[in-house]
Amino acid sequence: MDYTLLMPGTPVSEANRQAVKAIQKAGGAFTLATGRTSFLTGIYSDDLDVTVPLITSNGASLFDPVTRKDIFSADFPEEINRKLIKLFLENNTDATGYSDEGILFAPNSSRREFVHNYNNGIPDRIKALTGEITWDTLEGKLPNINKYLLIKANEHILHELDLIPELQVVMSAVDFYDVMLTGTSKGLALLELAKKLNIPEGKVFALGDSDNDIPMLDAADYAIVMGGSKEEILKHADYVTLDCQHDGFAKAVTEFIIPQALDQ
Numbered sequence: 001m002d003y004t005l006l007m008p009g010t011p012v013s014e015a016n017r018q019a020v021k022a023i024q025k026a027g028g029a030f031t032l033a034t035g036r037t038s039f040l041t042g043i044y045s046d047d048l049d050v051t052v053p054l055i056t057s058n059g060a061s062l063f064d065p066v067t068r069k070d071i072f073s074a075d076f077p078e079e080i081n082r083k084l085i086k087l088f089l090e091n092n093t094d095a096t097g098y099s100d101e102g103i104l105f106a107p108n109s110s111r112r113e114f115v116h117n118y119n120n121g122i123p124d125r126i127k128a129l130t131g132e133i134t135w136d137t138l139e140g141k142l143p144n145i146n147k148y149l150l151i152k153a154n155e156h157i158l159h160e161l162d163l164i165p166e167l168q169v170v171m172s173a174v175d176f177y178d179v180m181l182t183g184t185s186k187g188l189a190l191l192e193l194a195k196k197l198n199i200p201e202g203k204v205f206a207l208g209d210s211d212n213d214i215p216m217l218d219a220a221d222y223a224i225v226m227g228g229s230k231e232e233i234l235k236h237a238d239y240v241t242l243d244c245q246h247d248g249f250a251k252a253v254t255e256f257i258i259p260q261a262l263d264q
Contacts, residue, residue: 001034001044002173003209003244004226009117012047019253020048026258029197031055033186035172035212037098037147038063038070040118042126052197057098058170058178058212059189060146068125070100072192074184075144080166082142084179085133087160094151095133099143102129110151148179172212187215205257207241207249209233222260224252 002008005016012020023030030048032041033055041054045065053071054063062071076084088095088106096111097104103115112130119127131143150157152175161169161179170178170185186206194204206213206220209229217223217236225237226248234240239256242248 001032001036001041004207004213005032005244005249006044007244012044013247013250015247015250017048019247019250020050022253022258024049026261028257028261029199031193033059033190033206033208033213033216035147035149035176035178037061037103037128038068039098039103039128040115041065042068042128043118043122046126053193055186055189055193055216057147058172058180058184059186059215060098060180060184062189062193073100073144073146074181075146076181077166078142080164081145082138083164084148085138085142087157088148088150089133089135091154091157093153093157096149096151097133097143097145098147098149099131099145101143102131104131104133104143104145106133111149146180146184150177150179151175153177170212172210178212185215186213187217187219190216190219203261205261207252209244222257224256 006012020030029052031050031052031054035058038056038061051066054065056063060074064071092108094108094110095106096109105112115128115130161167166182168180168182172178202221204221206216207224208217209226214236222238223236224239224241225234226243227241228243241252
């Protein structure tokens with residue numbers, strides 16, 4: 001979503017909004033696939049009239065934008081979640097948990113301002129719910145969490161995470177580390193969603209620009225990569241479009257996705 005459909009902190013451009021409408025008008029199923037928590041997608045799914053389940057938390061969740069509930073969530077087992085919370089608190093880690101209860105901030109989380117800005121001026125129905133992760137959290141029933149976002153995690157934290165075989169760490173942006181259960185990806189979520197929607201073989205398209213998009217690009221029948229992406233990402237492309245600032249999403253829809261879909 002970020003750097004593909006929109007620039008972070010900005011609305012979807014009119015050109016990209018019209019491209020989404022063109023997909024929907026042509027009978028296609030459009031959805032968002034993002035590293036963001038489900039609670040940070042409402043303004044976009046509402047704006048674009050998306051009723052198809054969203055792929056959120058980097059593939060750890062399928063979220064229904066109509067009911068505002070998870071259809072599926074790959075939550076950490078309690079023992080691993082407890083270990084992670086303790087590790088992050090002991091090391092004053094900039095950590096944020098993505099839960100069906102909301103966005104949960106560790107004491108040093110730097111995401112509070114981002115979430116506050118997201119919530120500013122939007123309807124209560126789609127505002128992000130928030131909470132805190134403290135030592136008291138370990139005393140009661142732990143919240144269900146499907147992803148931790150770490151920002152500028154140090155080598156010690158990354159090493160400790162690497163020692164837990166049930167976990168994987170994926171970079172979603174510079175200095176942004178997504179901690180999820182091993183095997184979780186946008187690619188697996190995309191295939192599950194396509195199956196759920198009965199999308200015919202050969203008609204699954206994915207657009208991306210970052211490392212965490214690679215499994216999704218590889219899972220799709222057609223992979224579209226944004227211009228200006230790293231060479232490693234470009235290697236996975238069937239089609240390269242313009243960058244996000246120049247409405248590369250709209251160009252890809254008009255010049256590649258719709259013509260390719262209608263040709264089949």
